[in-house]
Structure formats: structure tokens, C-alpha cells
Amino acid sequence: xxxxxxxxxxxxxxxxxxxxxxxxxxxxxxxxxxxxxxxxxxxxxxxxxxxxxxxxxxxxxxxxxxxxxxxxxxxxxxxxxxxxxxxxxxxxxxxxxxxxxxxxxxxxxxxxxxxxxxxxxxxxxxxxxxxxxxxxxxxxxxxxxxxxxxxxxxxxxxxxxxxxxxxxxxxxxxxxxxxxxxxxxxxxxxxxxxxxxxxxxxxxxxxxxxxxxxxxxxxxxxxxxxxxxxxxxxxxxxxxxxxxxxxxxxxxxxx
Amino acid sequence: xxxxxxxxxxxxxxxxxxxxxxxxxxxxxxxxxxxxxxxxxxxxxxxxxxxxxxxxxxxxxxxxxxxxxxxxxxxxxxxxxxxxxxxxxxxxxxxxxxxxxxxxxxxxxxxxxxxxxxxxxxxxxxxxxxxxxxxxxxxxxxxxxxxxxxxxxxxxxxxxxxxxxxxxxxxxxxxxxxxxxxxxxxxxxxxxxxxxxxxxxxxxxxxxxxxxxxxxxxxxxxxxxxxxxxxxxxxxxxxxxxxxxxxxxxxxxxxxxxxxxxxxxxxxxxxxxxxxxxxxxxxxxxxxxxxxxxxxxxxxxxxxxxxxxxxxxxxxxxxxxxxxxxxxxxxxxxxxxxxxxxxxxxxxxxxxxxxxxxxxxxxxx
Numbered sequence: 001x002x003x004x005x006x007x008x009x010x011x012x013x014x015x016x017x018x019x020x021x022x023x024x025x026x027x028x029x030x031x032x033x034x035x036x037x038x039x040x041x042x043x044x045x046x047x048x049x050x051x052x053x054x055x056x057x058x059x060x061x062x063x064x065x066x067x068x069x070x071x072x073x074x075x076x077x078x079x080x081x082x083x084x085x086x087x088x089x090x091x092x093x094x095x096x097x098x099x100x101x102x103x104x105x106x107x108x109x110x111x112x113x114x115x116x117x118x119x120x121x122x123x124x125x126x127x128x129x130x131x132x133x134x135x136x137x138x139x140x141x142x143x144x145x146x147x148x149x150x151x152x153x154x155x156x157x158x159x160x161x162x163x164x165x166x167x168x169x170x171x172x173x174x175x176x177x178x179x180x181x182x183x184x185x186x187x188x189x190x191x192x193x194x195x196x197x198x199x200x201x202x203x204x205x206x207x208x209x210x211x212x213x214x215x216x217x218x219x220x221x222x223x224x225x226x227x228x229x230x231x232x233x234x235x236x237x238x239x240x241x242x243x244x245x246x247x248x249x250x251x252x253x254x255x
Numbered sequence: 256x257x258x259x260x261x262x263x264x265x266x267x268x269x270x271x272x273x274x275x276x277x278x279x280x281x282x283x284x285x286x287x288x289x290x291x292x293x294x295x296x297x298x299x300x301x302x303x304x305x306x307x308x309x310x311x312x313x314x315x316x317x318x319x320x321x322x323x324x325x326x327x328x329x330x331x332x333x334x335x336x337x338x339x340x341x342x343x344x345x346x347x348x349x350x351x352x353x354x355x356x357x358x359x360x361x362x363x364x365x366x367x368x369x370x371x372x373x374x375x376x377x378x379x380x381x382x383x384x385x386x387x388x389x390x391x392x393x394x395x396x397x398x399x400x401x402x403x404x405x406x407x408x409x410x411x412x413x414x415x416x417x418x419x420x421x422x423x424x425x426x427x428x429x430x431x432x433x434x435x436x437x438x439x440x441x442x443x444x445x446x447x448x449x450x451x452x453x454x455x456x457x458x459x460x461x462x463x464x465x466x467x468x469x470x471x472x473x474x475x476x477x478x479x480x481x482x483x484x485x486x487x488x489x490x491x492x493x494x495x496x497x498x499x500x501x502x503x504x505x506x507x508x509x510x511x512x513x514x515x516x517x518x519x520x521x522x523x524x525x526x527x528x529x530x531x532x533x534x535x536x537x538x539x540x541x542x543x544x545x546x547x548x549x550x551x552x553x554x555x556x557x558x559x560x561x562x563x564x565x566x567x568x569x570x571x572x573x574x575x576x577x578x579x580x581x582x583x584x585x586x587x588x589x590x591x592x593x594x595x596x597x598x599x600x601x602x603x604x605x606x607x608x609x610x611x612x613x614x615x616x617x618x619x620x
């Protein structure tokens with residue numbers, strides 16, 4: 001077999017592996033009860049909670065990550081390599097460890113004073129957002145930096161020579177040109193936030209109708225041996241995630 | 256008038272110290288230099304895209320080095336043109352006019368005139384991706400000139416063009432400059448381009464302006480060996496000043512074992528007796544003496560016997576390499592094809608060559 005065919009076979013094997021994994025879940029379903037589980041109040045709450053938390057997380061990641069990505073892409077400053085390295089921390093650190101670090105932070109004097117001032121994170125909704133943010137912010141910044149790297153800084157230079165301020169040059173020229181790349185980055189981060197489990201469960205806990213996101217609901221259903229609910233929740237989560245990834249492909253295709 | 260005064264800039268191993276540049280209003284100024292000489296750094300410093308360690312940039316006597324790029328009134332045309340791909344040609348052209356004062360009607364009228372000169376009226380609703388190379392150049396020039404900048408900076412805009420398009424855009428630049436009289440600083444390493452476009456040329460080598468002057472002066476009368484070598488001048492012969500006479504107006508210089516007396520109009524600066532110099536001889540001004548033909552009295556002293564060692568066909572010209580008798584050196588001579596044919600020269604042929612005094616140029620060693 002030639003090199004090209006071998007490579008294609010490897011790609012197809014990976015695809016079949018994941019497809020098999022999804023289809024194997026269907027063998028446990030009896031074809032009824034899907035809607036019953038889907039429309040159950042706790043499932044709908046989990047879906048709503050997950051969508052809301054992931055959306056807020058993504059907005060926060062964009063608000064902070066976009067200027068950070070711009071700085072890393074376009075400027076040089078002392079400690080840039082160190083900052084760049086730290087962005088990859090969530091990728092090499094287990095989410096549970098990240099969640100534990102956050103939990104421990106709120107037991108330090110600074111963390112405790114934040115909690116005492118009424119902004120509650122531990123076992124609360126803001127804790128879900130914070131845990132997801134800690135997991136995806138680095139990735140979001142890295143992906144947005146890649147999107148900005150693809151746009152030549154010459155465009156901004158020329159725009160500035162034509163009377164635009166640095167802000168104006170960014171919003172009128174670089175942002176529209178990088179828009180698809182930035183949108184892809186944010187969709188990917190949103191999908192990752194939706195599926196985040198380790199850090200969330202450690203910081204926000206597993207409280208039903210309070211901090212039970214989709215991944216936590218799956219964990220809880222499995223722990224209580226409710227296989228049908230587990231599978232349906234997995235399929236819903238996989239459906240949301242795959243739809244987001246497909247949206248990324250569509251956005252990239254048009255770029 | 257635009258001035259760069261005592262510019263000091265360091266970037267990695269590259270250093271530029273106390274660089275001065277003077278751009279006259281309405282003059283097409285070419286900054287000519289080899290790759291890595293710091294041309295682009297100067298451009299970026301003038302426009303405000305690069306911080307420098309010391310120095311001033313003045314427009315009309317006012318210091319602008321602390322102003323942000325958008326408030327300097329300087330347009331910039333990079334090599335890749337950087338046309339905004341998400342905007343139509345019209346939007347690209349209008350980009351620099353939006354921040355300008357004046358009514359919409361005045362702006363439109365001004366732009367219409369420019370569109371007419373550039374012949375891009377049929378492209379206004381198209382996007383840059385669909386334009387040909389020449390059309391893109393025209394639009395980029397229009398966009399840069401639309402806000403009527405006090406200075407237009409061009410960073411090797413013709414470097415990546417094929418020869419036909421390059422000639423077209425060079426002609427366009429000349430036409431535009433004649434009609435709009437804008438002040439330009441055009442950076443290039445291309446000698447032909449510099450000669451064609453530059454009314455004034457500054458030669459930049461290793462972060463230093465080696466010579467600045469009218470194009471004929473720079474190309475025909477280089478002030479330093481570095482400039483001469485960069486300009487590709489090969490007939491440079493190391494000699495010595497033997498005598499300075501008539502209050503410094505006449506120089507007697509050794510040349511291939513003889514003495515030649517030249518006016519100081521043909522020297523880069525004043526020289527002292529005994530000083531080592533280079534004599535430059537323009538290849539197109541060396542004459543080949545035909546046997547049996549009468550020779551002018553003024554030429555008799557400067558006739559040298561030797562041999563044709565090599566002939567090169569350069570298309571419109573022939574290059575002849577002449578080795579003087581008893582000397583291990585070559586003199587390059589450029590002959591138009593019709594003269595070459597009349598002389599029926601061949602390699603190995605014994606000939607005599609003559610030089611007029613006016614064809615020599617003395618520069619410091």
C-alpha cells in the first residue's frame with residue numbers, strides 16, 4: 001500500500017473508532033423514552049445551565065483573550081514568551097487539578113475576602129463560569145492569536161498612515177479580516193466549555209438544579225446506574241458539540 | 256521641506272548613527288541602497304511605525320516624531336500594496352479621505368480627478384482580489400495619494416513586478432508626479448529604477464547616507480568607492496595624486512604609468528599630493544582608435560596599446576574587455592552594436608584605446 005493510501009486509511013480508522021463509540025451507545029436504547037428524558041426538568045435545566053455558562057465563559061474569554069491575543073501577535077514586550085507558555089497551562093494540567101487550584105485559592109485570604117464580599121464562586125454558578133474560563137481562556141487566546149497572525153500587520157500600518165487611530169485600524173481593518181478565524185476560535189472554545197467537567201465539578205460541585213451542567217449530569221446519571229439517561233445525555237452533549245464543530249468547518253470553508 | 260535629523264536607531268546587530276536626510280518639497284527622492292542597508296527602517300521611522308533612539312523628523316520646520324502615524328500626513332505604499340481585501344476599490348480610495356476636512360462634494364471631486372488620471376473608473380465596485388497586478392498598483396497609488404499627503408513613502412513597490420508591468424508603473428509614477436507634484440521618498444535597490452524615477456538620489460549603505468545629489472551627479476560622479484561599487488562601476492583603478500597646481504584647480508594623477516592632468520571639476524573633493532585615489536573611467540566614453548584614422552591632438556597623450564581579451568553580447572550593447580600592454584588589469588568598454596559592427600573586433604585582436612580627460616573621475620581611496 002502506498003503512503004497516501006496508508007494515511008487515508010489511518011484517518012478513516014479514527015473516524016470509524018469515534019463513530020463506533022457513538023453507535024455502541026445506541027444498542028443500549030430501546031427506542032422509546034428519549035423525549036421523556038430530554039424534556040425532564042433536570043435535563044432541561046442542565047442543558048440551559050451548560051449553554052448559559054459556556055456562552056458567558058466564551059464572551060469573557062473573548063473580552064480578555066482578544067486584546068491578549070493581539071498583544072502576543074503584534075507586539076513584543078518583556079516576558080512575552082513566559083506569558084505565551086502559561087497560556088498552555090490548561091492543556092498540560094488536568095482539569096481536576098485546575099479546579100482544585102481554584103478551590104484552594106478561595107481558601108486563601110484573598111480568595112476568602114472575594115467570597116465574603118458577596119461574589120460567591122465555590123458551589124455556585126459563577127464557579128462554573130470561572131472553572132470553564134480557567135480551562136478555555138488560554139486556548140481561546142492561542143486560537144485568536146493564530147487568527148490574527150494570518151492578517152498582515154501591513155494593513156494596519158497603511159490604515160494608520162491614512163488617518164486611522166490604532167483602535168480604528170484594528171476595528172475597521174484587522175477585525176473584519178480576521179473575523180472568520182476569530183469566530184472559529186470562539187466556537188471551538190464554546191464547544192470545549194460545554195464539555196468541561198473536571199474543573200467544574202471540583203469548584204462548583206454536583207448540586208442538582210444548581211450546578212449540574214451536562215457533563216456533571218452524565219456523571220451523576222452513571223453514578224446512579226441510570227444507563228438510559230446517561231446515554232441520552234451523552235448523545236445530546238455529543239450533538240451540541242458536533243454541531244459546533246461543524247459550524248467551525250462551515251465558517252472556515254467560507255473564509 | 257521634510258528633514259530627518261541625526262536619526263539614531265539600533266535593531267539587533269544593525270546600527271544607524273546620526274543619519275540626516277533632506278527632502279525638498281515636490282521632489283521625487285529615491286533612497287537607493289543594497290538589501291539590509293536600513294532603507295525600510297528609515298521609512299518606518301519617518302511614518303512613525305518604529306521607535307528610534309534619537310533624532311528628529313521635521314515637516315515644514317515642525318517636529319513630528321512624537322505624533323502618532325495618523326497625524327503626520329504621510330501616506331505609505333508598502334511592497335505588497337496592502338489593499339484592504341474586504342473593501343471595494345471605491346472604499347479603499349475613500350479610506351484616507353474620511354478623516355479629512357472638507358465637504359463630501361469636494362472630496363468626491365478631488366477623488367474623481369485622481370480616478371481619471373489613474374484610469375481606474377471602471378474598477379470602483381470591484382474588490383482587490385479580482386484585479387490584475389497593474390490595476391492593484393494603480394488603486395494602491397490612488398489610495399495613498401487621495402488624502403493629498405505631505406509626503407508619499409514608497410517601499411520597493413515595483414520589486415515584485417514583471418518587467419513589462421514594472422515599466423508601465425514607472426511611467427505612471429512619472430506621469431503622476433508631473434501632474435500632482437507630490438513629495439515622494441521611494442526606497443529601492445534597483446539602479447535602473449532609481450535613475451528613471453529619482454530627481455534626487457540618496458545612496459544608503461550600511462545605515463549611512465554615502466552620497467546625496469541629483470541623479471546624474473550620483474551615477475556619474477560617485478563620491479566614495481562604496482557608492483561606486485554599489486552602482487556597479489568597474490573601471491576603478493587605484494592611482495596616486497602627483498601634483499596639485501593652479502591653487503588646487505588642476506590635479507596631476509598617475510594613470511597606467513603615465514601622468515594625466517585633470518581639472519578639479521572631475522574630482523570628488525580636494526586632494527593633496529601623494530594621496531592615494533581611485534580613477535574611474537566611464538565604460539561608454541572609452542574610444543577605440545581605428546587604424547589609419549587621424550587622431551585629435553588632445554587625445555594623443557592618452558592612447559594606450561593593448562588587446563581585446565573578451566567580448567560579451569549584451570543585446571543592445573557589446574562589452575569589450577581590454578588589457579593594456581604590460582599590465583595585468585582589464586578595462587571595460589561599452590560599445591553600441593553599430594560601432595562594434597563597424598570596427599569588426601574579435602577576441603585577441605591588438606587595438607589602441609584613447610580616453611578624454613573629461614571621462615575621468617577622481618575619488619578618494
